[in-house]
Amino acid sequence: MQFFFEVLIAGLLSGVMYALVALGYVLIYKASGVFNFAQGAMVFFAALTTAGLVDSGLSLWLAVPLTMVAMVVLGLLTEKFVLRPLVAQHEITLFMATIGLTFFIEGLAQAIWGANVRALDLGIEDVPLEWLLESANIAVSQFDLIASGIAAVLVTLLAIFFSKTKIGRALRAVADDHQAALSIGIPLQHIWGIVWAVAGFVALVAGLLWGARNGVQFALTFVALKALPVLILGGFTSVPGAIVGGLIIGASEKLAEVYLGPYVGGGIEGWFPYVLALLFLVVRPEGLFGERIIRRI
Amino acid sequence: MDEGRKIGEVILDLKNISLRFGGVNALTDISFDVRQHEIRAIIGPNGAGKSSMLNVINGVYRPQEGEIVYLGKHRHDMDTYEAAKSGIARTFQNIALFKGMTVLDNIMTGRNLKMKSNFLLDALYWGPAQREEIAHRRKVEEIIDFLEIQHIRKTPVGRLPYGLQKRVELARALAAEPSILLLDEPMAGMNVEEKQDMCRFILDVNDQLGTTIVLIEHDMGVVMDISDRVVVLDYGRKIADGTPDEVRSNQDVIDAYLGVAH
Amino acid sequence: MFYRESGQFKATYAEDSEIFPIRQDKIGIAVILAIAFLGIPLLAKTGFLSDYAFTAILTPFLIFSLAALGLNILTGYAGQLSLGTAAFMAVGAFASYNFMLRIDGMPILVAFILGGLCAAAVGIIFGLPSIRIRGFYLAAATLATQFFIVWCLTKVGWFTNYSSSGVITAQKIMMFGYTFDTSFSKYLFVLSVVSVMALLAKNMVRTNVGRSWMAIRDMDMAAEVIGFRPVRTKLMAFAVSSFYCGVAGALFAYAYLGTVEPEGFNLDLSFRILFMIIIGGVGSILGSFLGSAFIVLLPILLNMFTHFLDSSIGVDVPSGIASSIELMVFGAMIIFFLIVEPHGLARLWQIGKEKLRLWPFPH
Known part of the structure; x- marks a missing residue:
């Protein structure tokens, strides 16, 4: 039983971190209707840039703000050169453009920093929590706990940002109806710029946490890709959905790996979330929290 | 009247x-x-x-x-x-034509229920599929004549003005007889x-x-x-x-x- | 001046619905086929074309064209975006391998067809979600295909005949006692298969089944109302598309690489094939070939360019950076085409032809 809880908690904690990546997708999708496939590449870019700066002698406290600046610039450039020319295009066209963007960003990151695996040390040790180990005999990684704490704080802050601030309200208006928002004087491109910058920030945090946990390498983009099943479960437009979806995916993939994996040769973490999401789609296409779509003609 | x-x-x-x-x-x-x-x-x-x-x-x-x-x-x-x-055939309030296809192809879709060919015969084309295509083409051309849209036969519908699109949509519905x-x-x-x-x-x-x-x-x-x-x-x-x-x-x-x- | 159809009248519907109704196009395709089937072999015999031209350019170009054609049927014609192309190729390759391995005297072409049919069956299963979802939801769901199939082929030893490394060595291509073992003969083999399948695809997209796909793509509600059945139509597109990808995968293993592992059919390959149809032309048979040529040639051209930099001005580009730059160029090209010419090279070709009709006059 203790083992079960260990696995479950580890899964839930990594689920929070999936939710963090998924949040980046939700932000951009809500504000501009673009499914930004490149979010994963942005996570990779952020992690690699920070690690690269640290490796070239900068302190972490300097590297992170510098990376943040780079992410904002990247976000703004994307908005200006990729999405603005494609405004009002079919959503699939936009989606494919972000796949192109993914390749571009991945290439850019590796052209600057090389393709080697880098370590990233945030100063948090990845050891089991002692008191929990002693009192309940359950091993829970201190790093995972702190990382999910950070992620949880960030998610909460963003939720408050969107519901309470003026920019947040404008953003929701834009998400509901671009033209109506424009007509009451909301500066659309300004808002989109902000959203891309925020998405860049989320990618940075996710990149730091995942990079420190798994090492900064190309495989990070696959971790980020796991945010897709999270979104399918949670719905593409829902922040709470992203969190719950993240927890479900994180927990179920770990449990499946530990309890089902041995029977089928292991390594099922790689596809289990996708198949789970796929089965879920067949039952409830709009996700847990998404709105039911009524087809009109 | x-x-x-x-x-x-x-x-x-x-x-x-x-x-x-x-x-x-x-x-x-x-x-x-x-x-x-x-x-x-x-x-x-x-x-x-x-x-x-x-x-x-x-x-x-x-x-x-x-x-x-x-x-x-x-x-x-x-x-x-x-x-x-x-x-029962119909047209729509907001034109529901197949934008990427030509006028002729759009009207031909109206005949789909009367076609017996399957994808294998279609792939082989020369033989039953061609005969069937031509037979239905003949019927479709009658409708094209009837609605006076001969000149735009091979035009993609997306490029047509609104009034003609409405007419093509009527043609597609009529193709189903x-x-x-x-x-x-x-x-x-x-x-x-x-x-x-x-x-x-x-x-x-x-x-x-x-x-x-x-x-x-x-x-x-x-x-x-x-x-x-x-x-x-x-x-x-x-x-x-x-x-x-x-x-x-x-x-x-x-x-x-x-x-x-x- | 030369490309003008005036004076060419069609007296029957059969003539009017030919694949190449214009005489100049007929001559054009005849010339291309003559070069592909006779000209290139002649050049090879006289030593003008090296082995490299076949193994690195012509054969992969044809095989990727076939895979792109498969994806184009699904995405370009039927409007269902898929990120799992490589998985269907893998099914085709490994299924053909097992048919050859386990059934004595299995003719290679039959094994390829059976491999394609296995891919089609897998395509139908993983196409089922398309009944209820669309757009990028579906794209995300097709990732399941990609990861699951590759995992399955890696983990289930039977598929790779319990090869310890997971690598399979494709059997020789033998037909009627002749062995296709030179790069040149493999090219001819691939060329024949691809030509026939391209012709069949063209026939499908210009008849009822093709119209049903495009109808579902353009306006699914209207398609349903005039009597197309969405479920059947979409699954048919998945099946036919996967069949094409499966055969392409088998050729990829048998005529191009010779030895493959499941990981060779990874997500990256799926993306590359998607890029081919975006750059070549979504919803165009010709576009599948143009896009494939582009994606196959681009790294070679970039490579030549870096060599040129090295030899002329002494700038040495490390190979790691060169491959990163290749990724960036791919990405940038995709974005460029989507913004500037969403219908790809095929559309540019069409515009060129229309200009040619009028040339040398401006109007």
Whole structure:
């Protein structure tokens, strides 16, 4: 039983971190209707840039703000050169453009920093929590706990940002109806710029946490890709959905790996979330929290 | 204008149809019938439920209550495939053509239910598939001639002006050789000349091909001119049903259109 | 001046619905086929074309064209975006391998067809979600295909005949006692298969089945109302598309690489094939070939360019950076084409032809 809880908690904690990546997708999708496939590449870019700066002698406290600046610039450039020319295009066209963007960003990151695996040390040790180990005999990684704490704080802050601030309200208006928002004087491109910058920030945090946990390498983009099943479960437009979806995916993939994996040769973490999401789609296409779509003609 | 045209038996009978979306009543307890060879108009202010009514007839929407009797068969609701198979064709309020295809291909899709070829024969082409394509092409060309759209045959529909797109959509519906044709605002957004053309086509279809027509139209002049009977909807309820003259003088209809002084 | 169809009248519908109704196009395709089937072999015999031209350019170009054609049927014609192309190729390759391995005297072409049919069956299963979902939801769901299939082929030893490394060595291509073992003969083999399948695909997209796909793509509600059945139509597109990808995968293993592992059919390959149809032309048979040529040639051209930099001005580009730059160029090209010419190279070719009709006059 203790083992079960260990696995479950580890899964839930990594689920929070999936939710963090998924949040980046939700932000951009809500504000501009673009499914930004490149979010994963942005996570990779952020992690690699920070690690690269640290490796070239900068302190972490300097590297992170510098990376943040780079992410904002990247976000703004994307908005200006990729999405603005494609405004009002079919959503699939936009989606494919972000796949192109993914390749571009991945290439850019590796052209600057090389393709080697880098370590990233945030100063948090990845050891089991002692008191929990002693009192309940359950091993829970201190790093995972702190990382999910950070992620949880960030998610909460963003939720408050969107519901309470003026920019947040404008953003929701834009998400509901671009033209109506424009007509009451909301500066659309300004808002989109902000959203891309925020998405860049989320990618940075996710990149730091995942990079420190798994090492900064190309495989990070696959971790980020796991945010897709999270979104399918949670719905593409829902922040709470992203969190719950993240927890479900994180927990179920770990449990499946530990309890089902041995029977089928292991390594099922790689596809289990996708198949789970796929089965879920067949039952409830709009996700847990998404709105039911009524087809009109 | 319709001397010599024989209006026949009831072929479509809608009984007590009610349709709801969530808590919104789109249609409430509506009954009316359509006779063979007639032109039946559905009119009413915006949001009266006219398009919903057509959608119920060809199975796009499934009503919660009511009964649809078509060609003597009683059904609770229609199924789009079954509707198409049993001779119900339609056009849409917002043109629903296949934008990436040529006019010819669009009209050819209207004949799909009459084609027997399968994908293997299609892939091999030379032989049965080619013979079938050509036979149907011949039929489609008759419709193209009928609607006077020969010159745009090979044009992708996306490049056509609005009025012609409406005509191509009518052609696609006619290609199925329907027994009932549902037209959802066939003249919306057209200029006078285009409307006259469209009226002429509708009357010709009705007259020469003997097709029964159910149409929604906002232009009262057109409706009163060409239809045999008119049903009037308001807020999802039927408020009048009868010949154009009867409907014109109905007080409820006048109120619905002009508003009532309170 | 030369490309003008005036004076060419069609007296029957059969003539009017030919694949190449214009005489100049007929001559054009005849010339291309003559070069591909006779000209290139002649050049090879006289030593003008090296082995490299076949193994690195011509054969992969043809095989990727076939895969792109498969994806184009699904995405370009039927409008269902898929990110799992490589998985269907893998099914085709490994299924063909097992048919050859386990059934004595299995003719290679039959094994390829059976491999394609297995891919088609898998395509139908993983196409089922398309009944209820669309757009990028579907794209995300097709990732399941990609990861699951590759995992399955890696983990289930039977598929790779319990090869310890997971690598399979494709059997020789033998037909009627002749062994296709030189790069040149493999090219001819691939060329024949691809030509026939391209012709069949063209026939499908110009007849009823093709119209049903495009109808579902352009306006699914209207398609349903005129009597196309969405479920059947979409699954048919998945099946036919996967069949094409499966055969392409088998050729990839048998005529191009010789030895493959499941990981060779990874997500990256799926993306590359998607890029081919975006750059070549979504919803165009010709576009599949143009896009494939582009994606196959681009790295070679970039490579030549870096060599040129090295030899002329002494700038040495490390190979790691060169491959990163390749990724960036791919990405940038995709974005560029989507913005500037969403219908790809095929559309540019069409515009060129229209200009040519009028040339040398401006109107």
